[in-house]
Amino acid sequence: MKNRILVVDDEIDFLDSVRRGLITSGFKGIQTESDPRIAAAAVENGAVFDIALIDITMPGMDGVQLLEIFKKHQPQIECIMVTALDEARTAVNCLKIGAYDYLVKPVSKEDLISSIQRALERKRLLDILDLGKRKSTPELKNPSAFAPIVTRNEQMNRILKIAELHAASDAPILITGETGTGKELFSQAIHAASDRSGCQFTAINMDAITDSLFDAEFFGHTKGAYTGADKDRPGYLENTHKGTLFLDEIGNLMPTLQGKLLRVLQNGEFIKIGTNIPRKVDLRIIAATNKDLDRMMATGRFRKDLYYRLSGSWLHLPPLRERLEDVPLLINDFLKEFGRPDSDEIDPAAMDVLMAYDYPGNVRELKSIVRSAVNLAQGKPIQINCLPTHIRNRAVKSVHPLQDQPVPTLAELEKNHISAVYRMLDHNKAESARVLGIGINTLRRKLKAYGIK
Structure with missing residues (x-):
């Protein structure tokens, strides 16, 4: 930005x-x-x-x-x-x-x-x-950078605005949240909204970085630095100069390596293997974790000084179960990605089941569910039987916790669900059709059939 x-x-x-x-x-x-x-x-x-x-x-x-x-x-x-x-x-x-x-x-x-x-x-x-302090969230100044993040949730919109404000700075950012909440997607959006957008974005899974690999992968080496080093090789830091380095799963970085990363953050320089000459590097670091770093610091598994360096700017992403209004939007987005752009491609009853699930794997899990359902539907509208059994079972228990109560028919469930969404959106047909995941003509037919005014 x-x-x-x-x-x-x-x-x-x-x-x-x-x-x-x-x-x-x-x-x-x-x-x-x-x-x-x-x-x-x-x-x-x-x-x-x-x-x-x-x-x-x-x-x-x-x-x-x-x-x-x-x-x-x-x-x-x-x-x-x-x-x-x-x-x-x-x-x-x-x-x-x-x-x-x-x-x-x-x-x-x-x-x-x-x-x-x-x-x-x-x-x-x-x-x-x-x-x-604001009651409403101001609009993004660079909406295209955050376009891949689909939401209508007020809390998420505020987080997007805060992320945009952070993008204007070069300070490190720490993104926390459960697995599958979109931490890497947010880091990419922050990079796209920053003045570094024209330079390299490098994502690294810190869980895969071992003690023996850290120096070579991050700092690189010169020709002849060790046996087999037949040419100069730049590391992540040199390759990402002027860009953004995303350190995923930072909570899994070995304590012995946390000090090396801290020195890069403090001094903005590193030493290639095979030399004693410090090299300056200009980059933005964004770290992410689903771990409880406060607890890890208390037990000595995460350095406090590294945490304070990383968390000057901090974002916490809510789980999908706290923003279920985003589920229909995300489903439509995934359907388009998987070649099923028509919102009529999912049965309303199947949508009800998906709305009743709590998604422990968050957005990543929802995407996998939609991909599987598209494959099972084989070009036909996605029905309940296209969804995983454990989701159908959990949804039924959530919707009908009292088994001795009369079980409504699918038509009754559909009528009640359409009526509730239609009223909630102040009888806005276009918006209601989008949220329900159906075409507007289909919505008109169902409103007429069920006598919903």
Whole structure:
């Protein structure tokens, strides 16, 4: 996701210099303006920026006036003031109005980049805190990056927004959740929403990394480093330079190797086998686990310092049983993937059974169930008998816990289910058909047949 940065200064040479410096440092969404009045009008008319770099002394409107306009119309903009005069009174005044930082020209590239990165991190954290206070979840700014994640659950939508906010940072991320909840899918979406999206995404199953393999796989080796090393071989770190490294099942990494990973996180460098020369690496690390790391730390199986490094940004994915409203959406998505795009391809009674199951294997298990059902249906609509026996049995016990009660017919179950969904969605036929997994014409016929109004 591009960070939107506005630079306002009447010195054209300074604007060009700052723009080049930001671009070479990886920033993309940069806009420059030499006339503060035009910048003020843009913000007043709704132009949105994350960071504003504002010169204080300008003709027509000084930087302090521009700061006041920015903070009035868009308080969320982090403003960094730049001036040729180091005046304490002006600096204090700007900070009182709401400026984030105050820099004195000439400003080194390192100081400027550091100030912008700190301001972006502050904005990201404030946006996350603000998200928790909102009654509704704001829309994603980069929906295409998160399109593979199918949901209508409010909690999941908030997690998606938080994930997008985290994507704007280079801080490590820890994703927790039960197996099959989509942790790798989330990591791929975060990578796609970040400024690293054009570079490598590398996923590694840490459960398969042994003590003898770690150095060779992560750090690589030089030619002649050991017998059989007939050429240089880059490791995961070198191959993923500028990209994102996804460490799946981080809780299974051997304690002896956790320290080596920690050093990479702390120093951003590694040493290839066969040399003593440290190499710098620039990458984003996302780790995931279904383990209880708090318990593992208490028993000494997971390093606390590594946990604190990884969990600065944290996402917890809820199990599918806590967002069952997503089941029909996911089923339709899987049906399309398996070549059955028509939502009429699943019988409503079979959908009822799938809605009554608790999915201990989460989304991954649901996908396997749908794949199996498609194969068994052999081109016909998926019926209850296409579903695994243990799911049918558990669903019947869930739907009919009191065996001495009259058992409704399938037609009665279908009528009640359609009626409940139709009412819940305020009689919206298109949305009801989508949730029920049937075509809208089929829904119209069933509403008429069952007398549902």
